Amino acid sequence: MSGLICLLLQVFSLLIIVRVVLSWFPISPDGFMAVFSGFLSFLTDPVLVPLRKVLPPIRFGAVFMDLSPIVAFFGVALLQNFVCG
Numbered sequence: 001m002s003g004l005i006c007l008l009l010q011v012f013s014l015l016i017i018v019r020v021v022l023s024w025f026p027i028s029p030d031g032f033m034a035v036f037s038g039f040l041s042f043l044t045d046p047v048l049v050p051l052r053k054v055l056p057p058i059r060f061g062a063v064f065m066d067l068s069p070i071v072a073f074f075g076v077a078l079l080q081n082f083v084c085g
Helices: 002-022 032-054 068-084
Strands: 058-060 063-065
Touching (some): 032 068
16 A cells, blocks of 8 residues: 555656646647646646645746745655655
8 A cells, every 4th residue: 555655656746847847838728738737737736736825936036936846846755755665
């Protein structure tokens, strides 16, 4: 059972990374990438949205940086370390 949990945590970490990388590129609203991005949001938003409410984006000049994926990634890594050893 812990093997399955470890696998799911690893997949979730990968989904967070993919979502962050995709956020750097413009995605047209009609196409496969828009559907894929929406699916990633559907899977990762249950964790990222509550973190955004607690930890608002930080301003760097004219740019805002969302720290919720970083916090979520390290939180999942800590959970992996605790569960998977």
